[in-house]
Amino acid sequence: MGFPGTWMTESESMVYRVVPKCACSTIGQIMYFSDHGAFFDGDIHDATAGLHKWAREDSQPAIRANVKTRSAYAFTCVRNPYSRILSSFFDKICGIQRNGKRYRGNLVPLLIQKYGIEVGGPDGQEAFDQIRSFRRFLLFARDTIRWRRPMEPDIHWSAMSGHISTFIVNGGRYDKIFWTESFNDGMAEVLGATDTPQPVDLATIPRFNESEGHGPKRLHPVEDYFDDLSMHLMKEIYWRDFQLFKYDFGNPANKMPIGEIDLDEVHAKLGD
Known part of the structure; x- marks a missing residue:
């Protein structure tokens, strides 16, 4: 059983399944800050300490145990395809x-x-x-x-549903999936449901867009x-992404979702 692309705070307050190009740099920095009261100095993807990552062999037992018992709040974030x-x-x-x-x-x-x-x-x-x-x-x-x-x-550029499904197939369950397009609302719900060692004021958190300017x-x-x-x-x-995460396929000009994400539907359809 593996959980590729999964990050967890060292305090085990929250577990996050990374989806590339969906605010993952900002989310990782918020997780790091919620444990340490400071941001990682550099691109959070390069951090080899201060945040559990499945790619770190020494982090795998802690992540596996936590996901198996579902003791931490588990979430991910999606974006208009x-x-x-x-x-x-x-x-x-x-x-x-x-x-x-x-x-x-x-x-x-x-x-x-x-x-x-x-x-x-x-x-x-x-x-x-x-x-x-x-x-x-x-x-x-x-x-x-x-x-x-x-x-x-x-x-x-592989489908978000493919990334998100690995967590489900291997025994995890998401408590929240939110949209990049309403990031503050979604992240506030995650933080409100978790007990973090350090308080996080979302209003003062910068956006860590590590790809900007590339x-x-x-x-x-x-x-x-x-x-x-x-x-x-x-x-x-990307049809499954549009359907599961409620984005408007017919109108590329509309970046906002047109319905609510049904977590039961996501787990049923991606857990095969």
Whole structure:
């Protein structure tokens, strides 16, 4: 039994299943702060102490025991699939990563060669047709998810329901799933249900957008990137995300959810 992508405070007050591109940097820093009264100095994804992570072998027994007994408040956070995939494109494909290199080495050259995309030159700052390149990237994302070629799907664009299901399938149960689009309300509910060693004032917490500035600025409204074919591809790969997390598939311009998340439905459909 494993819980990949799961973080837990050292005080075991809360357990969080990370979903990439869904405010995970901010959530991780809040968890760290709630134990230590200070933020981690750097990208929370790089922290090797102060926060239990499944990727740390020494953290696994504590996480496994806690999830099995369901003694900590367990939660995760989701985001509109349209804006999430766009964020992945501008950050991971067009952007230079914090190590000064392109994401995943030869990934961008492969995309340029096989799918004809542009990324704004060597530093991602040159002008290029963002809409055309994004639509070609979306075709690539579909190919990786549907046929696992020309490579395995990446965590930043694989479906949220896939990330979230591993926690359920291996015996966990979520107490809360909230939306990035109403982050303060959702995080306040999590904090209100947990007893943290250090008080957290959400109003004063900065947003830790670690991907900001990696790539070119998005020049157009979200809906301009999605034509009929793009929406067909989105339905093919993210339909379950739209249904379970109550986002508006028919209107890419509407980033807000159109219903309430039904936790029983999520556990029933993702626990197979």
